[in-house]
Amino acid sequence: MPLLAVAPMMDWTDRHCRFLHRQLSRHALLYTEMVTAPALVRGQAMHLLDYSAAEHPVALQLGGSDPAELAKAAKLGTEAGYDEINLNVGCPSDRVQSGTFGAVLMKDPGLVAECCAALIEASAVEVTVKCRIGVDDQVPQEVMPEFLARVSASGVSRFAIHARKAWLEGLSPKENREIPPLDYDLVLAMKGMFPALHLSINGGITSLDQAQAFLDAGMDGVMFGRAAYHQPAEILCSADRRIFGRGDADSTVRTAVHAMLPYIENHLAGGGRLHQVTRHMLGLFAGRPGARGWRRTLSEGAVREGAGPELVLEALACVT
Known part of the structure; x- marks a missing residue:
């Protein structure tokens, strides 16, 4: 349950x-x-x-x-x-x-x-x-x-x-x-x-x-x-x-971001736009150094024509 x-x-x-x-x-x-x-x-x-x-x-x-x-x-x-x-x-x-x-x-x-x-x-x-x-x-x-x-x-x-x-x-x-x-x-x-x-x-x-x-x-x-x-x-x-008492190590945000890249590529290949995915990723680094740069890079760039996974990596570089 x-x-x-x-x-x-x-x-x-x-x-x-x-x-x-x-x-x-x-x-x-x-x-x-x-x-x-x-x-x-x-x-x-x-x-x-x-x-x-x-x-x-x-x-x-x-x-x-x-x-x-x-x-x-x-x-x-x-x-x-x-x-x-x-x-x-x-x-x-x-x-x-x-x-x-x-x-x-x-x-x-x-x-x-x-x-x-x-x-x-x-x-x-x-x-x-x-x-x-x-x-x-x-x-x-x-x-x-x-x-x-x-x-x-x-x-x-x-x-x-x-x-x-x-x-x-x-x-x-x-x-x-x-x-x-x-x-x-x-x-x-x-x-x-x-x-x-x-x-x-x-x-x-x-x-x-x-x-x-x-x-x-x-x-x-x-x-x-x-x-x-x-x-x-x-x-x-x-x-x-x-909460669930599982012995697995905690997940990390950086690993999650990298896991999203193939998903994003598949979404774009199907005719989707980058911002449709990345708008949900803006809060991933909330409260951490570089979070503002992460949000700004994605917010401003993801709506542009042709934006792809490389923009996510660019945003990730803002986070220390």
Whole structure:
């Protein structure tokens, strides 16, 4: 069961980002950006399921609220080889609300349970849920026990809980990640109430020390969001040893950069652009001497026509 995961993050955790993160940790569970069931089922956007076999273990996060459509999307994800199907019950964006899925589903645990039952029937892999502790004027202490009870009755046994409410009106998605106060104690209390469920805690977690403290306190897993994106080395390079207890030596950023070069060459050969990959690499040396030169070289050069792996090596030379 996953002790540490990198959260699904729109516009961030695409396949290039996940390939990079896999160079830093062999065991962290990686999530796709949210993929909507209508895009797969009605839009036939199969390219949204593309990933590298090197990314495993990797989970597909789906967005939707129609059980039958979600089931079809889950079947496509299972056939594509994903290790887990996750239902988004946490995203607060207007676009998500207009489709009646994401965080707005916190208001209808019965529908979430129906969706999960359909997903489970259609999937050959485990179905999980990522949720908030409530939305708008809901009282989390009241809604979370009912939500977990009703949804787990459908057969879901793993939940990742973002320890913030979501405000569906009045706050932007960015503000919803920062303004509503974190309530870690509530999530810990849910683990006490539902000891048989595998519960991961998410939201505002910025270090492995903090992650270990949550595991020591009884949580089954920890999910990193923005910290894993902006400071991936700090979170992931020692995670296999510190969190998973593996005896392997910690990964190094320089080794990861060199491992990205063949991947970049392959991406360019397929018609891709360098910045599509390197935009996810800007934080690799965060806090280290030369990090500014690394970021500047990649930011300014990767968008230029013909930019290739040699620019990454040029940027790497900035780091002492």
